[in-house]
Amino acid sequence: MRPKLLLLTLALAAMLGASSCAASQAPSPAAPRADTADAAWQSVVDAGKREGRVLVYGTGFLRGAEGAMIAQEFQRIYGIAVDNVDGAGSPSFERLRQESKAGVPTADIYLASPPWPAVVEKAGFLMSVRDKPLPLLKEPKTVWKVDPTSMSEAYLIQAPIYPNGHVVINTSVLQAADYPKSFHELATDPRYRGKIAWVDPKTTGDVAFKWTIWGYIGSALSLQDIWQIYANQQPALYADPPAEAEAVSRGEAAIAMGLSNFESAAESGAPIKVLRFADIPVVTNISALGLVKQAQHPNAALVLMNWAVSREGQEFITKTRRALSLRTDVPDKLPDALRTPELVGGTTKGPEYVLAPVHAVFSADLHSKVEVWRRLPTGVPEDEFESAINTYVADWEAANGGPQRQAIPFVE
Amino acid sequence: MSELTFQAQPSRRPWTSTGVRALIFSRWYAWMLIGVLSALVVYPLAMLFLASFRGAEQADSTTVFTLDSYQRVFNSTATYELIWTTVWLAGARVALGCLIGVFLAWLVARTDMPWRHGIEVLAWIKFFSPPLPMTVAWILLAGKTGVLNSLLAGLPFVHGPVFDVYSYWGIVFVSGLQLAAFIFLLTVPAFRSMDASLEDAGKLAGATSLGVLRRITAPLALPAILGAVLYAFIFALESFETEVMLGTPARIYVLSTQIYILAEQYPNDLAGATALSAFFLVAVAGVIVVQMRLLSGRSFTTVSGHGYASRPVALGKWRWAALALCVLYFGVSTLLPLAMLILGTFMRGWGNWSAATFTLLHWQVSLQDPRLIGALANTVVLGVLVGLGGTAVCAVASYLWVRTRFGGRRLLEFITWAPRIAPGPVLAIAFAWAYIGGLPVFRPILGTVLMLAVVLVVNSLPLGSRILAGGMHQVAYELEEAARISGLSWLTTLRRVLFPLLAPVLVTSFVVLFLLAIRNLVLIIFFYTPDSRVLSAILWEGWRGGNPERALVAGLIMMAISLVALGAALVARRRAGIASIY
Numbered sequence: 001m002r003p004k005l006l007l008l009t010l011a012l013a014a015m016l017g018a019s020s021c022a023a024s025q026a027p028s029p030a031a032p033r034a035d036t037a038d039a040a041w042q043s044v045v046d047a048g049k050r051e052g053r054v055l056v057y058g059t060g061f062l063r064g065a066e067g068a069m070i071a072q073e074f075q076r077i078y079g080i081a082v083d084n085v086d087g088a089g090s091p092s093f094e095r096l097r098q099e100s101k102a103g104v105p106t107a108d109i110y111l112a113s114p115p116w117p118a119v120v121e122k123a124g125f126l127m128s129v130r131d132k133p134l135p136l137l138k139e140p141k142t143v144w145k146v147d148p149t150s151m152s153e154a155y156l157i158q159a160p161i162y163p164n165g166h167v168v169i170n171t172s173v174l175q176a177a178d179y180p181k182s183f184h185e186l187a188t189d190p191r192y193r194g195k196i197a198w199v200d201p202k203t204t205g206d207v208a209f210k211w212t213i214w215g216y217i218g219s220a221l222s223l224q225d226i227w228q229i230y231a232n233q234q235p236a237l238y239a240d241p242p243a244e245a246e247a248v249s250r251g252e253a254a255i256a257m258g259l260s261n262f263e264s265a266a267e268s269g270a271p272i273k274v275l276r277f278a279d280i281p282v283v284t285n286i287s288a289l290g291l292v293k294q295a296q297h298p299n300a301a302l303v304l305m306n307w308a309v310s311r312e313g314q315e316f317i318t319k320t321r322r323a324l325s326l327r328t329d330v331p332d333k334l335p336d337a338l339r340t341p342e343l344v345g346g347t348t349k350g351p352e353y354v355l356a357p358v359h360a361v362f363s364a365d366l367h368s369k370v371e372v373w374r375r376l377p378t379g380v381p382e383d384e385f386e387s388a389i390n391t392y393v394a395d396w397e398a399a400n401g402g403p404q405r406q407a408i409p410f411v412e
Numbered sequence: 413m414s415e416l417t418f419q420a421q422p423s424r425r426p427w428t429s430t431g432v433r434a435l436i437f438s439r440w441y442a443w444m445l446i447g448v449l450s451a452l453v454v455y456p457l458a459m460l461f462l463a464s465f466r467g468a469e470q471a472d473s474t475t476v477f478t479l480d481s482y483q484r485v486f487n488s489t490a491t492y493e494l495i496w497t498t499v500w501l502a503g504a505r506v507a508l509g510c511l512i513g514v515f516l517a518w519l520v521a522r523t524d525m526p527w528r529h530g531i532e533v534l535a536w537i538k539f540f541s542p543p544l545p546m547t548v549a550w551i552l553l554a555g556k557t558g559v560l561n562s563l564l565a566g567l568p569f570v571h572g573p574v575f576d577v578y579s580y581w582g583i584v585f586v587s588g589l590q591l592a593a594f595i596f597l598l599t600v601p602a603f604r605s606m607d608a609s610l611e612d613a614g615k616l617a618g619a620t621s622l623g624v625l626r627r628i629t630a631p632l633a634l635p636a637i638l639g640a641v642l643y644a645f646i647f648a649l650e651s652f653e654t655e656v657m658l659g660t661p662a663r664i665y666v667l668s669t670q671i672y673i674l675a676e677q678y679p680n681d682l683a684g685a686t687a688l689s690a691f692f693l694v695a696v697a698g699v700i701v702v703q704m705r706l707l708s709g710r711s712f713t714t715v716s717g718h719g720y721a722s723r724p725v726a727l728g729k730w731r732w733a734a735l736a737l738c739v740l741y742f743g744v745s746t747l748l749p750l751a752m753l754i755l756g757t758f759m760r761g762w763g764n765w766s767a768a769t770f771t772l773l774h775w776q777v778s779l780q781d782p783r784l785i786g787a788l789a790n791t792v793v794l795g796v797l798v799g800l801g802g803t804a805v806c807a808v809a810s811y812l813w814v815r816t817r818f819g820g821r822r823l824l825e826f827i828t829w830a831p832r833i834a835p836g837p838v839l840a841i842a843f844a845w846a847y848i849g850g851l852p853v854f855r856p857i858l859g860t861v862l863m864l865a866v867v868l869v870v871n872s873l874p875l876g877s878r879i880l881a882g883g884m885h886q887v888a889y890e891l892e893e894a895a896r897i898s899g900l901s902w903l904t905t906l907r908r909v910l911f912p913l914l915a916p917v918l919v920t921s922f923v924v925l926f927l928l929a930i931r932n933l934v935l936i937i938f939f940y941t942p943d944s945r946v947l948s949a950i951l952w953e954g955w956r957g958g959n960p961e962r963a964l965v966a967g968l969i970m971m972a973i974s975l976v977a978l979g980a981a982l983v984a985r986r987r988a989g990i991a992s993i994y
Contacts, residue, residue, distance in 0.1 A: 268764045
């Protein structure tokens with residue numbers, strides 16, 4: 001009996017092993033093999049393969065040499081070549097507009113971060129993707145940290161950019177005992193005078209954006225604090241967030257807000273540490289893929305859009321770009337130095353959001369239409385600063401049906 | 413023996429419009445050129461300025477024209493502060509650049525200083541160094557925590573940072589050094605083509621070396637110096653990258669920064685950006701008037717029918733001191749930041765210097781990038797197309813306004829300046845409107861390298877025309893007259909007389925336009941496609957994409973191409989028997 005039992009056990013184990021092995025190799029619901037079950041989708045894939053290429057305008061996961069590697073991987077799977085014309089929101093939008101007007105070939109996909117997807121959608125250059133047989137539309141809601149279709153009829157949100165709500169410290173300049181614990185402390189404590197890297201509101205809208213996410217949505221950064229940072233803390237101003245991040249990485253300044261643009265420094269071993277203020281919301285910017293109405297390769301574009309948010313696509317993209325994942329079933333691949341922030345100023349993490357289109361457009365308008373932002377570096381009276389912004393916000397809320405402070409939750 | 417034809421009286425008249433040339437240039441061919449250039453240059457800019465007068469659409473769908481955007485911009489005191497800062501900063505930088513550039517050009521072209529050809533090559537390297545990475549290199553060198561301050565901090569008597577590149581003088585220094593190379597390259601040909609016997613005559617007449625330099629050499633080179641300085645001034649007014657990177661931390665703002673922001677932000681304010689650009693229209697018009705007033709009534713002919721000698725001035729014991737000055741300039745302005753760039757491509761993170769962060773990764777990834785080969789080929793093709801096309805168009809245009817009495821020559825001169833009346837970001841949008849959404853003639857070539865070449869040839873008109881016009885001013889009319897009297901046709905005269913005499917300037921024009929074309933960013937991003945991607949697009953993508961180290965690799969590859977182009981020009985020079993690259 002015993003040898004027979006042993007043989008039976010071994011046979012069962014072998015069968016279980018084989019089935020488990022098969023299960024581990026089985027494609028996820030959004031992977032190409034599962035797609036074949038859906039005839040409508042299969043016809044899109046077949047048509048996309050016949051089209052053979054897809055052209056993307058804009059920035060995002062296809063940028064640079066890593067973007068080329070991602071494009072190669074997609075081509076390996078589907079046989080569809082991906083071409084990308086890099087460009088910030090404004091030049092890409094202008095190209096799209098002129099080419100559409102002239103009726104000449106233009107992009108198949110517009111890829112950008114807020115507010116540009118909403119702007120391009122509003123201009124009527126994108127078509128709905130909700131009525132397309134995309135497998136991702138059938139996936140259970142639990143696989144998403146944020147539903148890629150949650151913001152628009154016409155575009156899919158795709159790759160989370162680094163979350164805003166963290167503070168990056170250069171540890172060679174600032175000792176642990178001096179770590180700030182709140183925005184208010186940063187704005188008022190003389191220890192931080194001359195040590196904060198901040199973005200110049202004369203050159204970008206980044207300060208209005210910071211106030212939108214932490215002040216307007218999160219109620220954690222007051223206008224008074226922002227004014228005090230400029231008036232009293234002698235911040236080192238930089239032209240844009242990448243310059244701000246580089247300055248902190250090399251120790252020219254000690255403190256920066258937000259994780260974006262620190263990936264290169266983190267991977268190179270710069271002496272940086274990530275802090276997270278307790279109870280302060282973390283708001284993540286997410287780029288988006290929109291299907292252009294005059295697309296020459298609409299089916300190939302749909303195949304790329306679906307793959308980019310599928311489990312298979314997200315695994316490859318997050319690994320290649322060392323980024324956050326959009327899905328709960330794909331682990332984040334942030335560089336180690338950025339992965340585990342130290343919670344300071346309390347014991348409770350604030351909520352996680354993604355930036356909604358309404359807030360992206362609000363922030364951009366707030367910067368461009370309220371002139372007092374641009375006077376901050378050279379001096380503006382505090383009451384004039386606060387009054388101008390509060391007036392604009394009140395008018396905007398009145399025109400938009402009341403306060404719009406509700407953000408879109410993001411599963412951490 | 414040669415003859416000096418410099419005189420303080422009206423210059424010898426250009427040929428009157430007769431014969432074959434009259435048939436060709438005084439009639440419809442010349443006007444056709446004006447028509448084509450107007451369509452390419454004036455039409456986009458006119459559309460842009462027209463749009464700046466357009467008010468909001470009315471309820472009945474009509475559009476009213478208004479001065480609102482101009483009132484908004486010019487009623488603000490901040491605008492005048494910007495203009496003042498912009499003008500004095502540009503003036504200071506051009507003054508520094510002119511001082512260094514003209515002096516070095518004289519040393520290289522007119523003296524017996526050793527290693528002159530090596531200095532020329534260094535000037536070219538400085539000229540084609542990508543400005544954005546070079547500015548960042550200076551931040552890493554002379555920023556508060558930069559290499560220089562870190563080294564000096566070890567000295568017992570040094571307390572705190574010695575250098576601060578984030579300052580007015582930081583901008584003047586970094587940008588002035590760049591402009592010096594530019595002015596050097598544009599003025600060397602004029603010094604080189606001078607007749608040494610004129611200086612000898614001055615000395616025989618009892619003038620000192622300084623007196624000869626001041627009263628003979630410098631005045632003879634005036635058209636080239638003035639052209640270079642005025643162009644450098646406009647260039648400095650429009651310059652953007654250095655000002656925004658070095659000026660922002662010091663709260664220094666200039667007009668071009670404001671225009672860039674208005675054109676790029678959401679929602680963009682093109683009307684405001686165009687209204688601010690009106691300042692450049694005034695500046696360019698002012699430059700033309702100044703140039704005409706200073707050059708009118710004088711002749712600058714240095715190449716005449718009597719042959720000339722270009723014997724160098726003997727510096728004696730100062731030869732080595734002069735070389736030391738040149739080496740100091742190029743060491744500081746070029747080699748030091750260039751070393752930072754090269755080192756940066758081998759570090760995991762640029763600016764985070766340590767042996768532990770040494771890596772070959774950026775080169776490996778960049779060289780394996782499948783886009784690289786195509787971009788390399790496109791870059792070379794683009795450079796050659798713009799170099800040849802730009803030189804040809806500019807040569808014809810400058811011939812018309814310098815050496816003929818064609819009725820529309822002043823108009824033509826202004827048209828060749830026109831691309832400089834709007835800074836890069838605004839010009840790019842105007843071109844996109846006109847070439848993509850406007851003129852259907854370009855639709856068949858949209859997305860190709862040829863389209864990029866058309867855009868960049870138009871953009872090259874101001875500089876190419878100034879280079880060639882400077883050369884044409886120096887060739888005596890009597891040479892063409894003699895050829896014609898000898899029975900040569902106009903075309904043969906051009907081919908056998910004028911063309912060989914202008915060959916050095918034509919080569920200079922080709923090389924300069926080639927180099928400017930391959931490093932252009934602002935216009936390229938509006939017109940390139942995957943099929944026409946060039947190296948500057950890869951540099952830009954890397955820079956904007958948070959991979960500055962890989963952007964540097966692309967920048968260094970661009971510089972390598974530039975060196976090859978320079979080498980090819982030197983070979984061409986030798987084969988053609990031209991005395992220098994100029």
